Structures are given as C-alpha cells and as structure tokens.
Amino acid sequence: MAAEGTSFADITRELNRQAIVTCDGQKLSRGDQVQFQRFDTIKKKHWSATTVAAIVRDEIYIGTRIWGKTRCSMHTGHKAVLNDETEWVRLENHHTGIIDRELFKKANEMYPKKRRMVAESRTNFTLERRKKQSALMICANCGHSLLKETEHLLKCSDARTNGDPVCRSLVIRREPLEENILGLAHQYAASMLEKGKKASSKRQCEYKEINTAELQKQSRQLTSEKMKLYDDYKDGRIDRDLYKQRAEKISVQLEKIKRKIEDAENSKKLLEQNELSD
Template identity: 30%
Template sequence: MIGVYLYDIFGASAGNKSSHPKDESNSITNQRNLIMEYIKSDAVLSTYTVREYIDDGISGTRFDREAFEEMMTQVKEGNIQVIITKDYSRLGRDYLEVGRYLEFVFPVLKVRYISVNDNYDSNNFTGATGGMEVAVKNVINMMYSRDASKKVRSARTTLAKAGKFIGPQAPYGYKRSESDKQKLVIDEEPAQVVRLIFEMAIDGKKYKQIVRYLNANNIDTRVQYKEKHGKKWNHPRNYEIKQWSATAVMNILFNEIYTGTIVYGKTACNAQTGYKSKKMNPDNWIIVENCHEPIVSKQTFEKAHKVINKTTCNRTKEQGSYKKSIIICGCCGKGLVNSYGYYKCSCDYDPSKYNCRNVRMKTEEFEAGVMQYINTTAAGMLEHLQIYKKKRSSSVELQKEIDKLHQMKSKAEAKKFQLYDDYTKGIVQRDIMVSERTTLTERIGEIEIELHELESKIQLEQCINKAGEEETIELLSKMETFDLDIIRQVVKRITMYDDGNIQFEWNVDDFLQVK
C-alpha cells in the first residue's frame, strides 16, 4: 500500500478555503492532484492501493502530527511499503528530524520514500539518501519555516494592536461580521444567555446554581448552538458532553470580550512548534477597548466580579487550600468532593445521561475502605521490592554500558558526516562512501536497539528507587489515619463508580501489579 502524506502548515483555518466538502486548504487539494498524477504515470505505483494521511494547519517542525503518527504506525505494522510527499518540506521542516527519517527510520523499516518535486526516490539511492543536495534543501526548509513563523507572529501582533479579532472561533454570544471577518457583531440569541449569566452572578448565584438552571431549561451550549445552525466546530477536543459546566460559565464571566475589549498575549506560544509555553505577565498583554459592541457594560462586568470575589473569599476561608482531586467520578470524570459527610460527584450533568448522583459514599466508609486496601497493597509492595532488590543488577553498571554505547553511536554518526564531507571534497569515491555509510547506518541501528533495552532497565531501576524506597510505601502500609497528601505520592487516581465499586490507579503500577 502507498501512504500519501498531505500537509499544510496554515490549513483551512487560516482562511485559505476550497470548495472541498471537508473545507481543506487549497494546498492540500493541489498536493493530492500532483501526487495522484505521479502515481498514475508509474506502471508499478499505479498497481498499489493508496491511502491518504492529512495534517492541515499544524507546524511542520513538529513530528507529533496526528495523521503522520497514524501513517508511521501503519508502516511499522508492515501495511505501507511506499510513502509519497509533494516535496521534503511536506515531510517536515526540522532538518535534523527529516534527516533521521531519511537516513535511519525509513531504511530500517524498509519503506520506499518519494519526494515528487525534488525528483527523489530512495530506490535510486541504495545505501544513501541523495547526499548534500538533500541536506541543503532540508536546512533551507527549516530556515523558511522559522522566517514564516516570525512573519505570522508579527502580522498577528499588528492585527491585535489594531483591535482586530483573530481567534479561530467567535466567542459565545458573538459572530463574525459579514463585511469584516476580523470584527465581531452580537449574535442576539446566545447573547441573551450571556446577559442572563451575568445577572445571575450579580444576584449572588454560584457557578453550580447557574449551571443547574441552564441545563434544566435546555439552553444550548456553545457547541449545540453552532451545530444547530449548521456550523462546524473546529476544535481538537472531543465535546461528547454537551452540557453546561461550571468551567464554561466561569469562562464567560471572566472574559472581557463581552465588554467590547479584546485581550491578546495572555500566553506565550512557540510559533514554530505550536506548543503553548507559559502564561505571560499582564503588563505585557495587548489590551484594546471598544473593538466591538459590548454585550454587557463594564459596570455590569465589574459588579459581577465583586460578588464572585466575595463569594470565593468566603468559600476559601471555610474550605482551606485546594489541591486537584485524585478521587474521580467513574461516570463523568470530574473530581469528587467531601461534603456533609459524603464523598460525591461535583458535577450537574443531566441525570438521564449521567448517573453521577449515585456516585456517593459516606466519608467514614470510603476512607476506611481506601485505608484497608492501601495498607494491604503497600505491604505486598514491600514484599515484592525485597524480592526484586535481591535479583536486580546494579544501576551503576547499566549506566556505564549506556554511556559507552552513546559514545560509540556519536563516533559512528560523526564518521558518517565526515564521509559526506570527504565525498564532496573528492577525497573519497562515491561507491566507497555509500558502502561505508551503509555499514555505519546498520551499526547505529544495532546500537539503538541495545540502548533501548538498557535504558528500559535503568528506567525500571529509577522507578523503583523513586517510588519503591521503603519510606513512603512502609508509611502507607502502617498508616492509621486517612492522609490524602501521603496517598497521592503513590496513587495516581481513585475512581468511584455508581455501583459502589472503587478502582485504584498506582503511580508505581509499571513494575508492581499488586491487586
């Protein structure tokens, strides 16, 4: 089978729309047409089954692209024998990673790679990958990606300072203007819901009370409203639960966009990789007022916040500091709360769809059951640790072997690059360079396998040293009072189901399977 990989960094979301029913970018459509013509013109390739893998709107410097990973999984399973892209840049724009795939991954997996516009076919370069020409093109692609990222970021900053809306989706209560796609206008039906939420907050209603009212009156969420009006919801997360939540209500109440103000730069994002890095200091935010018609006045916004802050302060004093719960509802996935003598689910989803109201247990009964299970399991862990410690090899010796293999790998890789250099200078003939590089590639592959095995062992050692040293485990085995701070050191999640069953997920489950 042929894996046709189609990729566009900007994608349909950037406004480059086509008439294709899936709203893919014109670039994707053009890539498909070019590659399919190439396949049809080749007597051998035209006999293969073709499957497309499309990543539209994701940075090429990243190799964790969903469709790319799916394609590589099929390659590893032996289902794909040929991969075709329009050019090298469609495979990726990180020249080191692209080089790794061309030099090592594809040859090891015995997959043929074709770059149409670069006139490259790995079948024509047995034991090599096209020499310096390929390397130079990949470096140029990466430089282009960096330059394009800077230009995109600069353009977006300029638009933000001008008060233009450049978000992927209009906020709930707004829609894009027909005459100016970067300007928001009020969408009256959901805007009424936004006003209602602010009014209820000013009246002192808590998030949960607002959520109950919205769900009880079947008021459409953002997703439901868009789908009802035939609009596609372009968001990576899967919104299966189409119910109002406290988070959704809070996001509306804290979003200044409803006062006509646009705020950008709250988080810093690496424009090349697409990974969000950190929250930014408010002093560096771009804040532009009076960008569009407000749904609520600034006075209403501030009044709602005064009530919210007062309620939050009172609740914080009563409940003390908050830590993310590791005790989870088995129906909806939300954290359980300990309130009025019961552990129970904190959500307010439709009871006809989610049986969360039955996820409850008396505090004493729950904590006693958890303690008994943890005491018994921790004692078993200690016993397993003692047995394993007698059998395990020294981590120091393992690390020495790993360091030695890394040195061998580095030397082999350096020699490969030196062969390239010698070949381009005319010091080494091409057939000798190809032969020696093939031998080095095979040796590097063998070293990679040895390293993987040894590193797995050392990780096991580190896992045991970190989580299995007797201090914490022994403390758990003798613990007499319920202490969640100690429990969370080795327990990742405790899930309670509506039938009363409780399931534990351990941080140390990778090396101890104690039930």
C-alpha cells in the first residue's frame, strides 16, 4: 500500500478497521515483554502511523541487519544517544528477507525519510523538552494521550487513525481541565496533611499508653511503700508524727499520679474517638 502511494495514516486506518493485532499485542499473546511502558494503561490497542512508518522503513524485512544505531553516553548522563546514519554498520543478506527489495525501495521512495540532525543534540533537546511538558493526560475512552489541538482545546491523539467515534468527537477545553487537576492536587495535598495529623495522633496515643503504664507502676510502688511505712509504725520502729508526715507526703504523690493517669486515659479515648470518626 505504501508503494502504491497510500499514506501512513490511511494504512493505519485500514489496519485498525480490519482489527489486525498490533505488534505489542502479538508480543503479549506470546508472553513476551513490551518496551512501551504505558501499554497496560491503554484500553484499546490500535496501530499508529509512527509504527507503520517504522515498519515500512525497517531494513530487517529485506534481510539487512544493522548495528550501531545508538551509543552509550558517558558524559551526558543519559543511557544512550542516536548515531548518524553514516555511522551505522550494515550487514547485507544477514538472513532471508520477507519483503522484495524492489518493493521496499519503491515504498521508501514514495515516502523518503527526513534527514535527522546530529543525534546527540537532538536527543538532549528531546529529553529537555519532555522535562518541561505538562502532566500526562490520557483519553478516558481508549487510554491514549491527549494532545493540544489548539491553544484552548485538547483531543485524543489516537482519534485520527482508530476510527472510534467517541475518540473522534472528544474535545476537551484545557482551562477547566487544568482547574480540575489543580483542585485534585489540592485535595490530595490536604488528605496527605490529614494523614500526617492522624499518624501524629496515633503516635500520641502510643505515647499516652507508655506514659500511663509508667504512672501506674509508680503508683503501685508508692502504695507498697505506704503499706510498709504503716507496718513500721505499727511495730514501733517509727513514731506517730514521723509516720503521719511521710504518709501524707506519699498520699499527695499518689493523688498527683492518679490525676495524671485519668488525664492520659481521657486524652487517649478522645484521640481514639476522633480517629474512628475520621
């Protein structure tokens, strides 16, 4: 079809119309992994003009194996950069081709590939541009990316080739969408702050439990000390005035501890009630 002058977009529409399984779809059916990281988010797998163009121009189908399309970059910090085509290493007749060379040549003469700039600067430019792009937004119908149609409108990137009437009729105004996204971001931030408060409250409950246990331990020690003091007075080891003086002092300490335990338990109950309510 490409050799006959059919555009890549029209070829794509025909593949989608016939519901021919995409390349990644075939890989998944065989249990292979796919490189497209967002493939699982796409609800409807369709062919794209980019994929069709890559297949038409791929010399692997005429039996030519190519190495050296990219190289590792040790100084840019990126995994790899593209090489200029003059640096590629070609091995003709590496394997049996499945496409006739004349047909391949004719198809590519109809749609010559644009000459790329020096790969490294282009790659760096692309990476820098991606860093500045807004948050990724996808079509709710098919899962493909939304692209800016005009300054104020967004459309599904797959609408022109998949033939889906829902995607083709989908037009979204950018300003209300951005306001909604900003509102969701505010809600998420508020929920995270609230989550932090709950975590803090939980830590306070745990601290109250530890503090209450320590206070109860002190209360038992003072009560035991007061009973021992009474035994000393009863056996005549201390006189009445000394017993009375020490006993009152212990009683005051016990009363303070009792109030602290009550306050801690009340605070703990209040925190638990608030957490349950939330």
